Amino acid sequence: MPEPTVLTATGAAAGPVVAADYFQSYSVVGLLAVVGVLFVAVAFGAGRLLRPMVPTPEKLLTYECGVDPVGEGWAHTQVRYYVYAFLYVIFAVDSIFLFPWATIFAAPGYGAATLVEMFIFLGFLAVGLLYAYKKGVLEWT
Numbered sequence: 001m002p003e004p005t006v007l008t009a010t011g012a013a014a015g016p017v018v019a020a021d022y023f024q025s026y027s028v029v030g031l032l033a034v035v036g037v038l039f040v041a042v043a044f045g046a047g048r049l050l051r052p053m054v055p056t057p058e059k060l061l062t063y064e065c066g067v068d069p070v071g072e073g074w075a076h077t078q079v080r081y082y083v084y085a086f087l088y089v090i091f092a093v094d095s096i097f098l099f100p101w102a103t104i105f106a107a108p109g110y111g112a113a114t115l116v117e118m119f120i121f122l123g124f125l126a127v128g129l130l131y132a133y134k135k136g137v138l139e140w141t
Helices: 019-050 079-105 111-134
Strands: 005-007 013-016
Touching (some): 079 111
16 A cells, blocks of 8 residues: 655645654644643742742731721622523523524525524523523512
């Protein structure tokens, strides 16, 4: 069996493909990853060695917006804010799925199948939204 050849941009054969040439590109990526990890490790190590370490009670306090902490650290938060944020993320991700569908819909031979698939997808979304509405999640009171 003849060895595979690499074609140049003009279509001329550039010679046989050698495994060493193939893995050379991976070795460059691996070497770059090692250099990056070493760079970060050296930076963190130098920072740890060079910084002054003088812990005081003021430095060990929780800091938030320049205000000293008063009272307990436990605060009650309304769950509905998280639910609205979660619903937003769900519909934002769903809109990402709509863009590829819109591009494929115009392609010949895919129109009916993609239309059915998208209505099934939107049906699942509608059922989820109806479920959230029935549970009272969408009410702000």
